[in-house]
Amino acid sequence: DTEVTQTPKHLVMGMTNKKSLKCEQHMGHRAMYWYKQKAKKPPELMFVYSYEKLSINESVPSRFSPECPNSSLLNLHLHALQPEDSALYLCASGTSGDYEQYFGPGTRLTVT
Amino acid sequence: DQQVKQNSPSLSVQEGRISILNCDYTNSMFDYFLWYKKYPAEGPTFLISISSIKDKNEDGRFTVFLNKSAKHLSLHIVPSQPGDSAVYFCAASGGYNTDKLIFGTGTRLQVFP
Numbered sequence: 001d002t003e004v005t006q007t008p009k010h011l012v013m014g015m016t017n018k019k020s021l022k023c024e025q026h027m028g029h030r031a032m033y034w035y036k037q038k039a040k041k042p043p044e045l046m047f048v049y050s051y052e053k054l055s056i057n058e059s060v061p062s063r064f065s066p067e068c069p070n071s072s073l074l075n076l077h078l079h080a081l082q083p084e085d086s087a088l089y090l091c092a093s094g095t096s097g098d099y100e101q102y103f104g105p106g107t108r109l110t111v112t
Numbered sequence: 113d114q115q116v117k118q119n120s121p122s123l124s125v126q127e128g129r130i131s132i133l134n135c136d137y138t139n140s141m142f143d144y145f146l147w148y149k150k151y152p153a154e155g156p157t158f159l160i161s162i163s164s165i166k167d168k169n170e171d172g173r174f175t176v177f178l179n180k181s182a183k184h185l186s187l188h189i190v191p192s193q194p195g196d197s198a199v200y201f202c203a204a205s206g207g208y209n210t211d212k213l214i215f216g217t218g219t220r221l222q223v224f225p
Contacts, residue, residue, distance in 0.1 A: 006155075041217070042201055043156065044215075050211060092155075098210070099210055100161060101158070103148075104155050
């Protein structure tokens with residue numbers, strides 16, 4: 001299995017809602033990543049988990065809360081988001097210490 | 113401060129010809145470089161990579177060239193096919209943290225018949 005899957009594909013939420021994005025991989029990768037991509041911009045790293053521990057937080061606001069329940073799963077919990085948080089949220093996985101990262105299809109998030 | 117730059121936002125090439133996509137970087141600590149292809153509504157797909165100890169890496173129709181002294185890399189696609197039409201991102205990593213990729217701004221390639 002060489003896929004990274006993400007659910008949901010699309011999400012519309014209000015500024016007072018709480019929602020979660022989910023990511024799963026079965027490639028045995030021990031590093032997992034969350035990226036945010038705005039239109040016509042490159043992906044920007046948000047968080048890195050290595051061996052299920054948070055290793056990088058790129059100064060992301062606390063309204064984004066990552067969680068890595070096990071080596072195959074990665075969640076991103078969302079609460080009290082702002083309209084400017086609307087973006088494509090990408091999950092990736094890779095072998096920690098190697099450079100290649102493999103991306104899921106993303107969740108298109110709209111905050112109203 | 114954009115450490116990885118792709119100065120051409122778009123490129124149009126005829127099918128069968130060579131496509132050359134360029135990327136410049138500023139951080140001399142980068143020691144590994146990657147190219148990704150992205151279709152609309154999909155995540156980036158890894159294409160090819162190169163370590164700073166090499167100056168060329170080839171995989172089928174795709175070749176990446178690295179010029180460390182100029183801090184420049186390029187992706188050559190030969191021959192170009194309509195299915196290659198996508199946005200191409202270069203990315204760089206290195207230094208203390210190999211988990212962190214810095215992406216360029218992307219080049220939209222269109223291959224026409």
